[in-house]
Amino acid sequence: MGTTDKVSGVANQAAGKVKEAAGKATGSEKLQAEGLAQEAKGKAEKLAGDAKQAVKDATDKVADAANKKL
Numbered sequence: 001m002g003t004t005d006k007v008s009g010v011a012n013q014a015a016g017k018v019k020e021a022a023g024k025a026t027g028s029e030k031l032q033a034e035g036l037a038q039e040a041k042g043k044a045e046k047l048a049g050d051a052k053q054a055v056k057d058a059t060d061k062v063a064d065a066a067n068k069k070l
Helices: 002-026 029-069
Strands: none
16 A cells, blocks of 8 residues: 555656756756656655555554453
């Protein structure tokens, strides 16, 4: 669940950095902007993945605690 978002986020961040660097090297403001946008998308995906993982971890802890009391 969260792992997929994290992996996708990191991949988008990396691809965005490459695009941004290529845009700078070629003087393409459009490519630089696309790179920055893709990096931002990647960061958002990674944050979503981190949040999903945190919720899952918390839910697992509650379930474990409930099972121990039974």
